[in-house]
Amino acid sequence: MMTITGEAPDHDISAPLRTDADVLRRVGFCIDDRSRRSLWLIFVGPDDVQLPLLVPISDIPDDPESAGATSICHIVSRVIAESADGGSAVMALTRPGTGTLTDSDRRWCRTLRAAAADEGAAIRMICLATADGVRQLTLDDA
Numbered sequence: 001m002m003t004i005t006g007e008a009p010d011h012d013i014s015a016p017l018r019t020d021a022d023v024l025r026r027v028g029f030c031i032d033d034r035s036r037r038s039l040w041l042i043f044v045g046p047d048d049v050q051l052p053l054l055v056p057i058s059d060i061p062d063d064p065e066s067a068g069a070t071s072i073c074h075i076v077s078r079v080i081a082e083s084a085d086g087g088s089a090v091m092a093l094t095r096p097g098t099g100t101l102t103d104s105d106r107r108w109c110r111t112l113r114a115a116a117a118d119e120g121a122a123i124r125m126i127c128l129a130t131a132d133g134v135r136q137l138t139l140d141d142a
Contacts, residue, residue: 024134027040036094041055043087045087051083069112072115076116
């Protein structure tokens with residue numbers, strides 16, 4: 001007989017992400033390494049359920065490159081079209097430090113939004129994850 005010990009997970013990853021608060025909690029649960037600059041992609045189906053695909057892009061530069069952001073958003077668009085038609089993606093920037101927005105965070109937000117619009121990538125949310133927690137990056141932040 002097999003015995004499983006330990007606590008139950010804090011989150012049910014099959015639970016739908018119906019609100020922005022649900023998305024922020026999920027990002028906080030899925031992304032525990034916030035010690036370096038990276039970009040994480042979380043894909044969400046049209047039913048608001050997270051797909052079993054979490055993509056980390058490590059060691060992104062402080063200053064985003066338009067071509068790199070366009071490539072990322074092109075891939076996001078293709079994944080959604082092929083695996084979750086009508087779905088979307090959550091983009092989470094991570095970096096060391098506090099949750100206070102930096103100029104680099106703002107540039108990344110603007111560049112990703114522009115690339116997503118150009119590539120037709122449905123973005124549910126762009127957020128920032130630091131040791132302080134997870135926050136949504138809105139158009140006002142860009």
